Amino acid sequence: MARLYYRTMPEFRLTQVSDTHLARRHASLTDNFHRVSERIDRHRPDLVVNTGDLAFDGPNSRDDLDFAKALHEALPVPCRYLPGNHDIGDNPTAVGSPPSQPVTDTHRRQFRSVIGEDRWQFEAAGWCFIGLNSLVMNSGLGCEAEQFDWLASELSRASRKPIALFLHKPLFLEAPDDPELPETAIRYVPQPARQRLIEMLDAVDLRLIASGHVHQFRDFTYRRSRHIWAPSAGFVISDARQQRIGLKHVGLVEYRFRPDSVEVRHVRAPGQVDVDLDSLLSEMERRDES
Numbered sequence: 001m002a003r004l005y006y007r008t009m010p011e012f013r014l015t016q017v018s019d020t021h022l023a024r025r026h027a028s029l030t031d032n033f034h035r036v037s038e039r040i041d042r043h044r045p046d047l048v049v050n051t052g053d054l055a056f057d058g059p060n061s062r063d064d065l066d067f068a069k070a071l072h073e074a075l076p077v078p079c080r081y082l083p084g085n086h087d088i089g090d091n092p093t094a095v096g097s098p099p100s101q102p103v104t105d106t107h108r109r110q111f112r113s114v115i116g117e118d119r120w121q122f123e124a125a126g127w128c129f130i131g132l133n134s135l136v137m138n139s140g141l142g143c144e145a146e147q148f149d150w151l152a153s154e155l156s157r158a159s160r161k162p163i164a165l166f167l168h169k170p171l172f173l174e175a176p177d178d179p180e181l182p183e184t185a186i187r188y189v190p191q192p193a194r195q196r197l198i199e200m201l202d203a204v205d206l207r208l209i210a211s212g213h214v215h216q217f218r219d220f221t222y223r224r225s226r227h228i229w230a231p232s233a234g235f236v237i238s239d240a241r242q243q244r245i246g247l248k249h250v251g252l253v254e255y256r257f258r259p260d261s262v263e264v265r266h267v268r269a270p271g272q273v274d275v276d277l278d279s280l281l282s283e284m285e286r287r288d289e290s
Contacts, residue, residue: 010259011125013254013256014048016210018051018211021234023055024063024064032269040075048072048080049210054087055068059086082134082166082167082168083168084213088108090186103141104141119131128158128159130166132165137189137197164207165208167209168213169211171209208255211230217246217247217249228253231249232250233250235274237276238276249274250274253266254267
């Protein structure tokens with residue numbers, strides 16, 4: 001029903017939130033989500049997309065996923081979701097240390113049972129929207145091959161429509177052939193899955209790639225595709241912990257799609273606070289000691 005309804009709309013307004021990192025034990029992150037919710041309630045977009053890390057620690061706490069889903073279900077508009085590494089675990093890379101919490105089929109199934117589908121497609125305002133699970137890429141799991149097969153089928157049916165792609169991890173920093181470095185490989189879609197994905201997308205009219213994960217807002221264009229990195233809705237990461245690439249503050253991204261065009265607006269919801277990761281970690285240490 002939603003797909004048919006969206007398809008007939010001449011204009012489609014979508015709000016992207018990302019990296020909410022929700023958990024009952026972190027009131028400051030919940031407060032930031034409530035400020036985002038209030039803005040969504042005032043502006044009433046047609047759809048909200050959370051591009052991953054809904055939960056603070058989904059692999060080790062199903063309750064974090066349950067809590068995140070309940071808060072999203074309370075929003076006054078429909079939502080779609082994509083998993084992040086804090087929801088289902090991280091994907092391995094060719095360089096650097098293996099992830100401390102690797103992605104598994106078990107955690108992916110848990111995400112799907114609590115949150116919903118981990119990939120999707122729909123059409124609206126003359127556009128084709130595709131959401132991918134970027135955490136299974138390069139994992140060797142059976143669902144990775146299934147997703148690539150599914151994507152090939154969806155792209156073949158796109159009928160030359162402009163495509164907006166949503167996923168948790170950005171494709172790359174500057175260009176598809178950026179070298180993978182040990183300290184930053186986990187930040188982007190890993191090789192060789194990245195190259196396979198880009199080759200598939202080269203055959204279609206890819207206009208927009210919207211991601212999260214880095215906790216920084218960035219807006220740049222590579223060839224014909226505009227890349228939007230959504231900031232975290234929950235917290236920021238200090239320069240001492242992470243290189244500054246874009247804008248480091250909490251917020252969200254609002255889109256207005258019309259046939260053959262898209263407007264992008266990076267906003268900060270009134271009342272959102274730049275909670276710092278270091279303060280969260282200190283809070284967790286004090287809680288563990290008490």
